[in-house]
Amino acid sequence: MDSVIVLVVAVLAALGIGIFIGRNMLRRMFTQMETDAQKKAELMVREAEVKAESIKKDKMLEAKEKYLKLKSQLDSETSKQRNHINDRESKVKQFEMKVKQREVALSKQLEQHKKEAQELSHHKEDIETQREAVSRKFEEVDKLLAQQVESLEKISNMKADEAREQLIQTLQDEARSKASVHIKDIMEEAKMTATKEAKKLVISTIQRTAAEHAIENCVSVFNLESDEIKGKIIGREGRNIRAIEASTGVEIIVDDTPEAIIISGFDPVRREVARVALHRLVADGRIHPARIEEVVEKTKKNIEDEIIEIGERTVIDLGIHGLHPELIKMVGRMRFRSSYGQNLLQHSREVANLSATLAAELGLNAKSAKRAGLLHDIGKVPEEESELPHAILGMKLAEKYGEHPEVCNAIGAHHDEIEMNSLISPIIQACDAISGSRPGARREMMESYIKRLKDLEELALSFQGVNKCFAMQAGRELRVLVDAENVTDAQAGQLSFDISQKIEHEMQYPGQIKVTVIREMRSVNYAK
Numbered sequence: 275m276d277s278v279i280v281l282v283v284a285v286l287a288a289l290g291i292g293i294f295i296g297r298n299m300l301r302r303m304f305t306q307m308e309t310d311a312q313k314k315a316e317l318m319v320r321e322a323e324v325k326a327e328s329i330k331k332d333k334m335l336e337a338k339e340k341y342l343k344l345k346s347q348l349d350s351e352t353s354k355q356r357n358h359i360n361d362r363e364s365k366v367k368q369f370e371m372k373v374k375q376r377e378v379a380l381s382k383q384l385e386q387h388k389k390e391a392q393e394l395s396h397h398k399e400d401i402e403t404q405r406e407a408v409s410r411k412f413e414e415v416d417k418l419l420a421q422q423v424e425s426l427e428k429i430s431n432m433k434a435d436e437a438r439e440q441l442i443q444t445l446q447d448e449a450r451s452k453a454s455v456h457i458k459d460i461m462e463e464a465k466m467t468a469t470k471e472a473k474k475l476v477i478s479t480i481q482r483t484a485a486e487h488a489i490e491n492c493v494s495v496f497n498l499e500s501d502e503i504k505g506k507i508i509g510r511e512g513r514n515i516r517a518i519e520a521s522t523g524v525e526i527i528v529d530d531t532p533e534a535i536i537i538s539g540f541d542p543v544r545r546e547v548a549r550v551a552l553h554r555l556v557a558d559g560r561i562h563p564a565r566i567e568e569v570v571e572k573t574k575k576n577i578e579d580e581i582i583e584i585g586e587r588t589v590i591d592l593g594i595h596g597l598h599p600e601l602i603k604m605v606g607r608m609r610f611r612s613s614y615g616q617n618l619l620q621h622s623r624e625v626a627n628l629s630a631t632l633a634a635e636l637g638l639n640a641k642s643a644k645r646a647g648l649l650h651d652i653g654k655v656p657e658e659e660s661e662l663p664h665a666i667l668g669m670k671l672a673e674k675y676g677e678h679p680e681v682c683n684a685i686g687a688h689h690d691e692i693e694m695n696s697l698i699s700p701i702i703q704a705c706d707a708i709s710g711s712r713p714g715a716r717r718e719m720m721e722s723y724i725k726r727l728k729d730l731e732e733l734a735l736s737f738q739g740v741n742k743c744f745a746m747q748a749g750r751e752l753r754v755l756v757d758a759e760n761v762t763d764a765q766a767g768q769l770s771f772d773i774s775q776k777i778e779h780e781m782q783y784p785g786q787i788k789v790t791v792i793r794e795m796r797s798v799n800y801a802k
Contacts, residue, residue: 496552498533506561517563520755520792521570522548523744540727542610547573581606592626594645598675605648607655621709622648628705633698643698646684650702665689734773751788758795766791
């Protein structure tokens with residue numbers, strides 16, 4: 275029992291000693307932590323003071339720099355004002371000196387005029403006496419003339435008025451005969467000279483304006499890396515090539531030509547859309563009907579942007595400023611149009627350069643002539659069809675977008691639809707004829723061919739339910755795409771018959787035309 279008590283006492287003593295030692299250690303640790311915290315706080319305070327001092331110095335330097343800068347500006351402004359005031363003072367002094375000199379000169383002139391007036395007053399009396407003497411002399415001369423006239427009338431048995439009229443008539447007849455001969459010679463010489471000068475001007479203008487002539491074709495060649503891609507373009511049972519033709523309105527010809535396919539179509543815009551879309555599809559590798567339609571739609575938007583870029587580049591190249599954005603877009607659209615086989619943009623650029631050169635040679639406004647030359651055929655490229663002649667339509671478009679009346683008249687009169695009322699109008703007409711009459715510039719058959727194909731498409735589009743229509747194979751086939759929701763299969767067959775009958779009755783064409791009505795039903799849903 276005593277040993278247990280001793281053990282408990284020992285444990286309690288050890289526990290007390292441990293608590294005491296622990297308290298001392300904790301106290302020391304807290305003291306050390308407090309000391310470290312105080313040191314860190316002092317260090318942070320010192321760093322803050324150092325930073326504050328550096329910031330203070332920086333702000334002082336910035337303030338001094340701003341002060342010096344403002345002071346220098348104020349000094350410069352003050353010096354400028356002082357110089358301006360000095361200049362004004364010197365000008366005022368010079369003006370005062372000029373005024374004084376003018377006053378002195380005026381006073382001298384006034385004195386001289388007074389002297390002249392006195393001298394004139396003295397001479398006035400002499401002049402009056404001389405006038406009276408002259409009037410007396412005239413009276414004497416009149417009496418002598420009357421006496422001579424009476425004596426002549428007695429000798430010739432004629433009155434003076436009759437003799438005067440006879441003499442005047444004789445002189446007039448002689449003058450007319452001489453004048454008519456002289457005028458005839460002058461007119462003949464002027465005609466010869468004018469013809470020579472006009473030929474010189476036109477020849478000089480043509481020689482100074484060099485232009486390339488490339489006849490527009492109706493096909494484009496699309497090169498391929500290998501013939502394996504032809505199979506992807508054709509697709510299973512030809513579905514891909516049918517989708518391309520239906521979306522673009524061109525004909526894709528895949529033949530034995532190695533590493534190439536042919537894109538055929540009378541509309542250059544459609545051919546360009548098809549070419550660019552094919553290039554993107556081949557580069558992407560995913561060729562199927564849905565992807566084809568998506569790429570074709572994007573390509574059409576890109577072609578519209580390209581048209582605007584072409585118009586802006588053309589206007590910049592020709593140095594024409596202030597043209598309305600819609601007119602710039604029409605100028606770009608000329609790149610994809612042709613006139614009798616001649617590229618319309620190339621033709622308009624050539625007419626613009628020829629007109630500017632010829633107007634400069636004649637001393638007229640070359641800028642207005644160049645502007646009218648570029649815009650003279652914009653009536654051929656509107657997005658909406660019109661029954662007006664292209665010259666009148668172009669004039670109305672130019673008036674709508676704020677062009678000068680001289681330019682509008684030159685556009686409207688270059689085919690004599692309206693009267694010319696400005697000097698640049700005949701210049702535009704002449705330069706249009708020069709550009710179109712060069713050997714190899716145009717082909718008459720191309721224009722009539724394209725017009726026939728467009729009329730064929732418009733005829734089919736006049737039927738109800740037709741969405742799109744494309745003339746294919748040089749006009750030997752007409753493909754009509756109808757709305758599947760509004761046109762049934764039976765109605766599609768009847769529509770094909772009606773279109774063919776209307777073509778037979780209203781159009782003239784060689785051979786026969788195949789009318790194909792395409793009705794495709796698609797169901798599209800989206801999982802979200």
